[in-house]
Amino acid sequence: MAEQTLATIPAPATAPVDPRVPTVVVDGVDIVYRVNGTGSGRGSATAALNRILRRKETEKASGVRKVHAVKNVSFVAYKGEAIGLIGTNGSGKSTLLKAVAGLLPVENGRIFTDGQPSLLGVNAALMNDLTGERNVHLGGLAMGMSRAEIKERYQDIVDFSGINEKGDFITLPMRTYSSGMAARLRFSIAAAKNHDVLLIDEALATGDAKFQKRSEERIRELRKEAGTVFLVSHSNKSIRDTCERVIWLERGEMRLDGPTDEVLREYEKFSKR
Amino acid sequence: MSQVLHTPPQPPAPADALDLAELAARHGLAVSGARPSLPEYVRQLWARRHFITAFATAKLTAQYSQAKLGQVWQVMTPLLNAAVYYFIFGVLLGTKQGVPDYVPFLVTGVFVWTFTQSSIMAGTRAISGNLGLVRALHFPRAALPISFCLQQLQQLLFSMAALFVILLCFGVPVSASWLLVLPALLLQFGFNAGVSMLMARWGAQTPDIAQLMPFVLRTWMYVSGVMWSIAATLKNSHLPDWAMTALQCNPAAVYIDLMRFALIDSFHANQLPPHVWAVATGWSLLFGIGGFIYFWKAEETYGRG
Numbered sequence: 001m002a003e004q005t006l007a008t009i010p011a012p013a014t015a016p017v018d019p020r021v022p023t024v025v026v027d028g029v030d031i032v033y034r035v036n037g038t039g040s041g042r043g044s045a046t047a048a049l050n051r052i053l054r055r056k057e058t059e060k061a062s063g064v065r066k067v068h069a070v071k072n073v074s075f076v077a078y079k080g081e082a083i084g085l086i087g088t089n090g091s092g093k094s095t096l097l098k099a100v101a102g103l104l105p106v107e108n109g110r111i112f113t114d115g116q117p118s119l120l121g122v123n124a125a126l127m128n129d130l131t132g133e134r135n136v137h138l139g140g141l142a143m144g145m146s147r148a149e150i151k152e153r154y155q156d157i158v159d160f161s162g163i164n165e166k167g168d169f170i171t172l173p174m175r176t177y178s179s180g181m182a183a184r185l186r187f188s189i190a191a192a193k194n195h196d197v198l199l200i201d202e203a204l205a206t207g208d209a210k211f212q213k214r215s216e217e218r219i220r221e222l223r224k225e226a227g228t229v230f231l232v233s234h235s236n237k238s239i240r241d242t243c244e245r246v247i248w249l250e251r252g253e254m255r256l257d258g259p260t261d262e263v264l265r266e267y268e269k270f271s272k273r
Numbered sequence: 274m275s276q277v278l279h280t281p282p283q284p285p286a287p288a289d290a291l292d293l294a295e296l297a298a299r300h301g302l303a304v305s306g307a308r309p310s311l312p313e314y315v316r317q318l319w320a321r322r323h324f325i326t327a328f329a330t331a332k333l334t335a336q337y338s339q340a341k342l343g344q345v346w347q348v349m350t351p352l353l354n355a356a357v358y359y360f361i362f363g364v365l366l367g368t369k370q371g372v373p374d375y376v377p378f379l380v381t382g383v384f385v386w387t388f389t390q391s392s393i394m395a396g397t398r399a400i401s402g403n404l405g406l407v408r409a410l411h412f413p414r415a416a417l418p419i420s421f422c423l424q425q426l427q428q429l430l431f432s433m434a435a436l437f438v439i440l441l442c443f444g445v446p447v448s449a450s451w452l453l454v455l456p457a458l459l460l461q462f463g464f465n466a467g468v469s470m471l472m473a474r475w476g477a478q479t480p481d482i483a484q485l486m487p488f489v490l491r492t493w494m495y496v497s498g499v500m501w502s503i504a505a506t507l508k509n510s511h512l513p514d515w516a517m518t519a520l521q522c523n524p525a526a527v528y529i530d531l532m533r534f535a536l537i538d539s540f541h542a543n544q545l546p547p548h549v550w551a552v553a554t555g556w557s558l559l560f561g562i563g564g565f566i567y568f569w570k571a572e573e574t575y576g577r578g
Contacts, residue, residue, distance in 0.1 A: 022300050027293035074293060102306025103408050103576065111305040112297030116411055124405035125328075129335035138331050141324035142410055173338065 023197050023228040024077040024100055024117065028109035031070040031095050069095040071252040082229040084243035084260065086267055092252040093232045097199045100230065114227065117197035120190045128175040132163055132185055135174055139189035153192050160218070161188035162211065184211055191218050198226045216241060236264055308573040311566070318413045325416050329423035351432035354387070355380040362500040371505040373539040377440050381536055382499040384432040385529045388425055389465050390490050395421035396469025397486050400477035400575050407576030414575045415568050418469040426462055445537055453535035461528040463557035467564030474568050477575050497525035504544040521546035524556040
């Protein structure tokens with residue numbers, strides 16, 4: 001990693017006062033999951049009873065297990081940055097994103113944000129039994145768009161998803177879609193809104209090659225409008241294409257934080273071992 | 274941000290040396306996931322009103338979308354329910370003795386009770402059953418229990434359409450008092466939404482409550498005079514007056530009897546507890562506002578852990 005300390009954020013040397021505007025400040029954050037029913041009885045009735053009776057005793061004895069998912073992570077993200085989060089499976093990337101979005105509590109430390117960071121994803125608000133058309137409206141409303149905004153963007157969303165390229169599918173229930181079509185519509189709805197801080201969790205791997213290219217373009221557009229973009233991905237290519245800064249998490253700890261090329265070089269060395 | 278790559282890195286670790294909390298404060302960043310103030314929360318909720326109604330309608334429509342008869346089931350289901358209760362309580366057990374217009378009496382009771390029952394059940398699961406939604410998107414969480422109550426209210430409106438047909442079939446005359454249905458429903462909705470929010474918070478903390486609720490609700494149903502008339506049945510019992518009034522003043526009984534009073538001409542005001550509208554309004558405000566504040570108090574904890 002050259003002579004440069006990658007863990008520090010490079011700042012323009014010319015300016016005495018940092019002119020960059022921070023949008024997300026993560027200050028010494030620990031995230032711990034508590035999982036019920038992992039005691040020796042594996043969620044059996046006796047283990048549950050044990051848990052109720054021995055509430056006062058240690059959490060371990062009562063069958064609650066702690067999973068330390070993110071350990072003492074600190075960084076500052078600035079306006080206009082696109083930051084990639086990499087790491088092997090289970091290294092805490094998605095957990096960290098959820099905490100930045102304010103959807104998971106932190107154990108220690110604090111996360112400060114400018115405005116409301118949003119995760120790119122509306123899957124949970126959509127209903128398979130409804131038509132694509134109604135899902136566009138429902139998803140838009142769930143993300144906080146107004147009815148007028150949705151009306152205005154409706155055609156763009158449908159065109160972008162390419163659902164209607166093979167016939168009038170938008171007026172059919174979503175359960176009749178192929179998994180690729182449904183994923184494309186979901187991405188199109190989610191990407192229709194502009195966000196201050198946008199968090200993307202492996203959303204680029206959906207659809208066919210043509211659609212993937214279109215989504216990457218859309219991400220770049222969103223980045224222009226958004227203050228800051230975070231991208232979790234296992235595809236080094238899409239990280240390289242969209243991000244200029246990368247944070248590498250391993251077992252919940254921050255291994256490296258720096259320019260994409262340098263961090264990815266180290267990461268590739270690490271994964272080949 | 275290519276300029277970052279070209280500029281030399283600052284020698285001393287800048288971000289670490291600098292107090293991060295101070296940096297955040299200087300740029301006016303807020304702590305992520307903090308609970309908004311109550312007025313702000315109400316404002317956010319109001320801004321999401323279209324989502325609340327759209328979500329409720331979508332849930333209702335999705336319910337029967339795979340059935341061949343489709344939305345006809347919206348009316349069929351309550352009618353079949355009423356038929357079953359009539360068969361058991363009206364024909365087999367003969368509860369109808371002493372109650373004029375027993376079928377309209379029974380059906381009104383069942384429909385109004387079902388509204389409260391399903392609202393509370395849906396409320397209990399509003400957070401714990403929608404964790405995916407809560408963990409993916411930002412919106413005031415009270416939108417969920419309120420939306421589920423709204424879905425039940427829409428369901429009740431379908432049932433009411435069926436009810437009006439039943440009333441006319443059994444020769445209950447149309448009267449101006451039918452208009453009282455509207456304030457009664459409004460008050461009941463306030464009560465239901467409040468209890469739903471209360472239960473949503475409990476259910477979010479302890480999902481086991483959803484297993485317990487059907488038993489609580491069934492007990493509540495039997496003491497609320499859904500299938501029998503509290504006034505007529507207990508008239509000659511040795512129950513003291515206060516116990517009788519307490520039974521009649523329980524919220525479910527109040528809303529059921531108000532609806533009967535509004536719709537059925539043979540259901541007279543003397544079968545209602547004293548100050549019934551005040552009691553109905555009181556329950557509605559107490560639970561509506563209390564439930565909302567209680568739910569808001571735990572806003573930042575929903576969907577976590």
